[in-house]
Amino acid sequence: MIKFIDEYRDREIVGEFVERIRNISKKPVNLMEVCGGHTMAIQKFGIPSLLPAHINLLSGPGCPVCVSSRQFIDHAVALSRLNDTVIVTFGDLIRVPGSSSNLDKEKASGADVRIVYSILDALQIAQQNPDKKIIFLGIGFETTAPGTAIGMQQAKQKKLNNFFLLSSHKIMPPAMKALIDEGVNISGYIAPGHVSTITGSKIYEELSEKYKVGCVISGFEPVDLLKAIYMLVRQFEEERPAVEIAYKRAVNREGNIKAQKALEEVFILKEDWWRGLGVLPESGLQLNEKYRALDAGNFQVEIEPTREDKGCICGEILKGLNTPKDCKLFGTACTPQDPVGACMVSHEGACAAWYRYNR
Amino acid sequence: MDKKILLGHGSGGKLTRELIENLFVKHFSNEVLDRQSDSAVLDVPSGKMAFTTDSFVVDPIFFPGGDIGKLAIAGTVNDLSVSGAKPLCLSCSFILEEGFPLAELEKIVISMAKEARKAEVSIVTGDTKVVNKGKCDKVFINTSGVGLLNASFQHISTGDYIQPGDKILVNGSLADHGMAILAARNEMNLHADIESDCASLNHLIRKVLEAGVHVKFMRDATRGGAATVLAELAENKPFGLEITESKIKIGENVRGICEILGFDPLYVANEGKVILVVSEEDAGKALEIMQSDELGKQATIIGEIVNQHPGKAWLNTGIGGKRIIDMLAGEQLPRIC
Incomplete structure (x- = not known):
């Protein structure tokens, strides 16, 4: 099974990095992680308890479920009510609240909603049910988008005319720029590990250069994260923001060219809505002309008017302006059993991570 | 053709009788059950009694290390045992799906009989219903159980005597x-x-109790895993819990799968694990007794009751950090028991 976990959870190595961070860190600093996996790992391993109080770790818009619009869920709900239609999705999305319903409730009232772990399982469902329309809900950043792209390529090759995509795929750099444009005080980004294996570290160069902000790509183990934090603090203290990699066993400058090619072949950029950030140009992925026939957006359905919950501050939390504890709904009206905001639904959401590990 | 369960097997008529006699009574046979009266009539000594019930819907019904039948016996035996009771007898009800292969049912029944013998409990009464195909998934089992509770162990289910240092x-x-x-x-x-x-934990638990170990609380860490038991134990209490992650044993393969799928093993279900709170003086003795039992070889002391952070369970993480252990919200995995 998996090896090389213990090496990256070694108490002594962790202790050395903590010591080094304490030695060089003089000024208060805000570091933001923009990956749900990092949010979880930081809380799960208790990393904040190891750092000096003036190193402030912020959770950014790194959970795909959390940043997606409520309209996306409403759209999926509307599609699920069509006859002979199967909605196929990753499990996280099932319980995300829409304006008046969610996929879980639709499933209970008879809609065919199925959870898969890969788009390839969704293709299989399409092959087995030629008389039904199979709609895959594509969600995630550059990490999951290539999987969807390859799924779409296969659907085309196999001439599956009953397989469709409703895409909420997004790309990370526009959000990282928008946060700084919005005036969020960020001195360094703990840049996402999985996204970067696909894109390479090169996608952060323009951002780092233009905004003078450090971007250090981290893995998901405690040693990776503390090394990344150390590198960011060092950059900050030495006033030389740069793109660096603290996750060299998986990430290089160029990334996974094959995956990038698949993305280019299938998708084009579009403007997209982000919770907390609003509409960002060229931040979402939609099927291009070649694949347009497979776009589930073509179905004529009536989508109910989007209704956002009052009092939910997911938007501010996703921008790192507030922590979950600042939300008056957190832990009372909004819990993982009965979530109000998307940040509480996804297990990678900042609110869910706080609720579980830091309440 | 393989024999299948028919709707008639649950009708109360001839087929039901055949099923009872050729399957249930044959394998579960004991003096009380063999009388086949409407109610089991039991001789009970005076004193306290513990009573519990549980339903089992696990999917798949056969899995490495057990099956739905073994689980149905061990689950109820364990619920009685962790309350400090000595399990005495069980009831057992089956809900069967029409078309379910008789051979599989027999396999389950044999497994139940074996586990009951091992745990030294009798199955004294039962019921069978058959539902139309598609109206249940293969087989669902309910077991209820009664056990004798020595008054001196009455505090165990509530944990009233727990104090810092335990x-x-x-x-x-x-x-x-x-x-x-x-x-x-x-x-x-x-x-x-x-x-x-x-596994049925009653013998392991009995050994610890009979050695005079001052056990202050027990709970089996089933759905919601160890984390849920620990978080509940601390909830609204004047004391806190401190758990040391490095003392918690997780099998190599289990850890690998958890890592791949993003599960936290502390929240994953167990069906043969008991969490005990024991007085500080008796902890060493309890550990020794458990480690000498087949089901407790890998027993460890994973933490202690502390004065600090009342109402909360803290985990000292393997890397030297700290975080809260909270209850499981929602279900990690459906139909695991």
């Missing part, structure tokens, strides 16, 4: 059952050599 023990590795079930479902094409820890 030690927290567990009888072995965590998350085996939940991950064995997950791996046994072919949905994810994961092939891992993981066996469920499904």
Whole structure:
């Protein structure tokens, strides 16, 4: 099974990095992680308890479920009510609240909603049910988008005319720029590990250069994260923001060219809505002309008017302006059993991570 | 053709009788059951009695390390045992799906009989219903059980005597059952050599209690895993819990699957693990007794009751950090027991 976990959870190595961070860190600093996996790992391993109080770790818009619009869920709900239609999705999305319903409730009232772990399982469902329309809900950043792209390529090759995509795929750099444009005080980004294996570290160069902000790509183990934090603090203290990699066993400058090619072949950029950030140009992925026939957006359905919950501050939390504890709904009206905001639904959401590990 | 369960097997008529006699009574036979009266009539000594019930709907019904039958016996035996009671007898009800192969039912019944013998409990009454195909999934089992409770162990289920300094023990590795079930479902094409820890813990628990160990609390860490038991134990209490992650045993394969799928093993179900709170003086003795039992070889002291952070369970993480252990919200995995 998996090896090389213990090496990256070694108490002594962790202790050395903590010591080094304490030695060089003089000024208060805000570091933001923009990956749900990092949010979880930081809380799960208790990393904040190891750092000096003036190193402030912020959770950014790194959970795909959390940043997606409520309209996306409403759209999926509307599609699920069509006859002979199967909605196929990753499990996280099932319980995300829409304006008046969610996929879980639709499933209970008879809609065919199925959870898969890969788009390839969704293709299989399409092959087995030629008389039904199979709609895959594509969600995630550059990490999951290539999987969807390859799924779409296969659907085309196999001439599956009953397989469709409703895409909420997004790309990370526009959000990282928008946060700084919005005036969020960020001195360094703990840049996402999985996204970067696909894109390479090169996608952060323009951002780092233009905004003078450090971007250090981290893995998901405690040693990776503390090394990344150390590198960011060092950059900050030495006033030389740069793109660096603290996750060299998986990430290089160029990334996974094959995956990038698949993305280019299938998708084009579009403007997209982000919770907390609003509409960002060229931040979402939609099927291009070649694949347009497979776009589930073509179905004529009536989508109910989007209704956002009052009092939910997911938007501010996703921008790192507030922590979950600042939300008056957190832990009372909004819990993982009965979530109000998307940040509480996804297990990678900042609110869910706080609720579980830091309440 | 293989014999299948028919709707008639639940009609109360001739087929029902055949099923009872050729299957249930044959394998579960004991003096009380063999009378086949409407109610089991039991001789009970005076004193306290513990009574519990549980239903089992696990999918798949056969999995490495056990099956739904073994689980149905061990689950109820364990619920009685962790209350400090000595399990006496069980009831057992089957809900069967029309078309379910008789041979599989017999396999389950034999497994139940074997586990009951091992746990030294009798199955004294039962019921069978058959529903139309598609109205239940193969077989669902309910078992209820009664046990005798010595008044001096009455405090164990509520944990009234717990105080700072007490030690927290567990009888072995965590998350085996939940991950064995997950791996046994072919949905994810994961092939891992993981066996469920499904087992009756009454003998292990009895040894500890009879040695005079001052046990202040016990709970089996089933759905919601160890984390849920620990978080509940601390909730609204004047004391806190401190758990040391490095003392918690997790099997290598279990850890691998948990990592791949993003499960926290502390929240994954067990079916043969008990968490005990024992007085500080007796902790060493309790550990020794548990480690000498087949089901407690890997027992460890995983933490203690502390004065600090009342109402909360804290985990000292393997890397030297700290975080809260909270209850499981929602379900990590459906139909694991």
